[in-house]
Amino acid sequence: MLRATLLGVFLVSASAAFAAEPVRPLPTKVTLGDPSLTMGIPGAGDLTPDQIKAWLATPGVNDTLEISLPFGLAQAASQIAGVKENPMTRAKIELGRQLYFDPRLSVDSTVSCATCHSHTTGFAANTQFGIGIKGLMGGRNSPVSYNRILSSVQFWDGRAATLEEQAVGPIANxxxxxxxxxxxxxxxxxxxxxxxxxxxxxxxxxxTIDNVAKAIASFERAIVTGPSPYDYAAALKPFTDNFKTKEDLDELKEDSPETYQKYLSVKAEADAHPMSESARRGMDLFFSDKANCTACHAGANFTDEKYHNLGVGMDAKIPDLGRYEISKDEKDKGAFKTPTIRNVEFSAPYMHDGSQKTLEEVVEWYAKGGHPNPWLSDKVKKLDLTVQDKADLVAFMKACSGEFPKVNSGRLPE
Incomplete structure (x- = not known):
């Protein structure tokens, strides 16, 4: 009996000590793409008020995050937009996640943000045009909702000055x-x-609707693409350009052991995330004067964030004039925002009107010099590309794909 009593006292004491152990605060230094930001409150099923209260009481959940971008995109850190005005916290991102996937934001509870920007279809939609309530169809293809942290103005025509403005525009459309x-x-x-x-x-x-905007925008800013095979190849390129032979590497190893170890590390990553020979040829073409892709698809996110007339849809009886409807500047007629190349393979169909079903069609369009019209961009010219060149460019674009962050589309408030 005494042993049993002592054992009981020990178990109660141990349990009390365990319960009293402080919960470790969630880290505030995070790299975007971390699934802890986008996977929602742990558990299954609809969120109860008690579960939400427990989550909100978790240390660190309401602290302002010190964010960084993943390898590859990190070079675009100076382009981060909106975070100073709307600081990111885990609680705000989680609230935004719920709102993003909640069809109750629509008048008949059938359409959410994710209807046209789903994580299952490259954070866009595989339909030519966006489809809303009652099957109503818009006139433009759904743009992607990832890597938006690197963009200030939004939509194909830039009519939203901020991601917050974009986030709530569709609610009232x-x-x-x-x-x-x-x-x-x-x-x-x-x-x-x-x-x-x-x-x-x-x-x-x-x-308020303004705070709905801030929450959804915070979640969207957390959706960024991970490193791609291109990023690893690009990191290795300075080494292969400067140390071409075994003798060069032996000399590097002797003269600068730290740099040599860095080379070995970078090479191991590139070997683990290989690019095909076709993609490598496509990379050379992409950055060359011959293809001149970087005239618009520039920088770490492969977009200049500007507007260009490619001639797409300009042969229509009443063409969509795009940016012109916002700026009223003649040169902007038929001009639309440059999309990112990153993860582009997952968001077909392409162009603002969804008229091109494959990346092969997109490359053909550029190769023929677009469709002539008075406002055609001077960056769009006929390209002397072989069949192999075109295939290589497509292979390169696919080599610019990295992992999407894991996202939980469920766990909404009951």
Whole structure:
């Protein structure tokens, strides 16, 4: 009996000590793409108010994050937009994740942000045009929602000055979500789980459309592409360009052991994420004057974030004038924003009107010099490309694909 009593005391004491052990705060230094930012509150099923309260009480959840970009995109760190004005926290990203996937933002609870920007279809849609409530169809292809942290103005025509403005625009669009902002907030305000989160993340009386915008934008900024085979090849290239022979490498090993070890590390990564010979030829073409792809697809995210007329759709009876409708500048007629090449293989069809079903068609379009019209970009010229050249360019674009962050589309407030 004494042994049993002592054992009971020990177990109770141990349990109490374990329960009293402080919970480690979640780290505030994060690299975007970390699944802990986008996978949602751990568990399964609809989120209960008690689960949400427990999550919001987790140390570090409400702290401002010190973010960095993954290898490859890290070179574009100076382009990060909107984070100073709308600091990122885990709680805000998680609230944005829920809103992004919640069809209750639409008037008939059938359409969410993810309907046209799904993680299952490259964060875009595989339809020619976006499809909203009641099957209503828009007039443009759904742009991708990843790597948006590197872009200030949004949409094909740049009509949204910020990612926040873009995030809530579709809610009130009659052929997208079909709600009014006021009616959307009335709907969200009736959901206890959302009320808890808005009050914690933004403060009392904070259930406003502006804060919906901030939360969704924070989640979208957390969606970035991981390193691609191209990134590893590009990191290795300075070594292979400067140390071409075994003798060169032996000399490097002797004169600069640290640099030699760096070379070995970079080479191991490149070997583990290989590019095909076709992709390597395509890389050389992509950056050459012959193809001149970097005239528009420049920088770490392979986009100049500018608007160009490629002649796409300009043979229509009433062509879409794109950026011109916003700027009213004659030179912008038929001009649309340059999309990123990263992970582009997953977001077919292509161009602002979804008229080109494959990357092969896209390359053919550029090769023929687009479609002539008075506002055709001076960067679009006929290209002297062989059949092999075209295949190599497609192979290179596919070698610019990295992993998407893991995303949980479920776990919404009950």
């Amino acid at each position: 009659p052929i997208e979500m079909g709600h009014t902002h006021d009616a959307c907030m009335t709907c969200l305000s009736a959901i206890e789980g959302y009320k808890l989160q808005f009050e914690t993340v933004f403060g009392p009386k904070s259930m």
